[in-house]
Amino acid sequence: MSDLLGQVHAAAGPYLESLSARPVQDPDALSLLAELGGPLPASGDPAEVVERLLRIGTAAGTASAGPRFFHFVTGGVTPAALAADWAAALLDQNAFSKISSPFAHEVETVALDWLRQLFGLPASWGGALVASATFANFTSLGCATHWWGFQHGVDTAEDGLTDLPRMPVLSSGYVHASARKALQMLGHGRNSVTVCARDAVGRADLAGMRRHLESLRGAPAVLIANAGEVNAGDFDPVAELADLASEYGCWLHVDGAFGLFAALSPRTEHLVRGIDRADSIAADAHKWLNVPYESGFALVRDQSRLGAAFGMPGAAYLPGPGDPASGYALYGPESSRRARSLPIWATLAAYGRDGHREMVERHLDLARRLAALVDAAPELERLADVPLNIVCFRVAPPGDADLDDLNRRVGAALLRDGRVYAGTTVYDGKVALRPAIVNWRTTEADIDLFVAVVRELAATVGAARS
The missing domain is CATH 1.20.1340 (dopa decarboxylase, N-terminal domain)
Known part of the structure; x- marks a missing residue:
């Protein structure tokens, strides 16, 4: 060994x-x-x-832990988090319950408390560490489903969705595929979301949401606020959605996979103002917290909702709800669970609130540097403002009649070339690049190289199409 x-x-x-x-x-x-x-x-x-x-x-292997991976909003791994992840494999704890590992249970309890403090949430909030933002959305919307069923007098954990109407879910056009997947897995269907958007980009239509809520005539509904849209890093107006939720008695869920970390800096905290009024929040730790895969978390205003939605049926050999020996397996979708709390605990203990705030602010500066380089290049065109850490732009040389085809080819060339990594998307009907900066290792030199490689490959691809 x-x-x-x-x-x-x-x-x-x-x-x-x-x-x-x-x-x-x-x-x-x-x-x-x-x-x-x-x-x-x-x-x-x-x-x-x-x-x-x-x-x-x-x-x-793809060097996604390195400083030049700008695809998928993928973070790196801090030294403390990597060492703790090795320790998690070494100790091989089953974080099912207190009885299976008092150590893992206590680390998870502290890690969740520190995450609440990091984002400025009240100590009364509960939470669960899960494998990803998709599972965090699943956990949060699972709690919302149980709440919604209760409004109709049905315990969905006991009896499912049979004989219930379809759960109304409203969001802006920023709603992410992982939220739709969560609704799909919960039995509501991926198309259960009513999108209320005021433009092709997907910005929230609050008036449209209000009209839809009025049409429900008091029936309970779920609102999804998106904190950090994946193409340009934009935000739904969380506080205004919280007002709507309060007025109409809705469950408010915030999908903050990476955008939740805007709360760490005074420069961006206004973007997530109102999250403390949500009922649930989903986020990834393996994005901006820079811990290894697989690591996400769900934070819920009412801890009892987690136990009600995810408590297991009784078994003679297992601790059940209310048993002092029970634990976090009863607060989320997984039973036998790796001690994924160790890297979170270690990186928060090692670098603290100040270290993580400084990392976020350094990335904000790098995103603005990237935007400035794009703006200065005559053949590049920025398509959106840069509120956080994503710069959405495209290659747009004068006189090119098919910019979508050009940008698809440039995106494919970037991935084949491999020096830097970023993929394409479609933003406001235009094919574009959307590099995201979340890795603690990334420097100004990496940003400069990224732009240089894009321009080099754009010239090569453009010449080949001529």
Whole structure:
């Protein structure tokens, strides 16, 4: 065992030191992936297996933990979080309950309390650590579903959705696919969201929402506020949606996968003003908190909602609700659970409120630097303001008649090239790039290189189309 772990330790140093300079993806190394397959071995040499995995992974793996990965709003991993994640694998705790691991339970309790403090939420709020923002949306909207059923006199945890009307869900055009997936898994359907948008971008139509709520004639509904839209980092007006929720007796859920971290800086905290009036909040830790995958969290105003929605049916050998030996498995979708609290606890303990605020503000500065470089380049066009950490722009040389095709080709060329990584999207009907800056390692030099590579590849692609 020590020898095998020694192999990983020996590979870790060179790999981590290479992240600041290596390409995000080495196209030539992808041929190594063929060495992973073949018939299932009858037996093998563990040392050779680990050596092969490390050799292929350090060469062909996507360096998403490095400073030049700007795709998907993917964070890096702080040193304290990485060490704690190794410790989580070493200790191999089942964070099911207090009885399965008092240690993991206490770390999770402290981590959730620190997350509440980080975002300025009251100590009375409850929470659950889950695998992702999708699971955080699932957990939050699961609580909303139980609340909604209760308004109709039905315990949906006991009896499901049978004989109930469809749960009204309203959001702006910024509603994310993960919220729709959560509603899909909860049995409401991905198309249960009524989108109230006042333009093609998706900005919230509050008057339209009000009219729809009036038409429900007092029936309970769920509102989804989006804190950090994925294409340009824009925000729904959370406080105004909280006013609507209060007026019409709605459940307000805030999808703050990465945008919730705007609360950390005085420069951006106004963007999430009103989150303390929500009923539930979903966010990712493996984005802007910079802890390893898989790590998300749901925060809920009323802790009892979690137990009501996700408590397990009785079993003689398991602690049930109210049992002093129970734990967080009764507050979320997973039962046997990895101790994913350890990296969160470690990064918050090591760098604290000030360290994470400084990281967010450094990324705000880098986003503004990127926007300025785009604005200064004659063949680039910024498509949106930059309220947070995403810069939405496209390649737009004068005289090109098909900019959508050009930008699709440039986006594909970026991924093939591998020096930097960013994907395309469609914003206001235009194909665009939308790099997101959330990695603690990213510097001004990485931003400058990104723009230089985009311009270089745009020129190459443009010449090939001529």
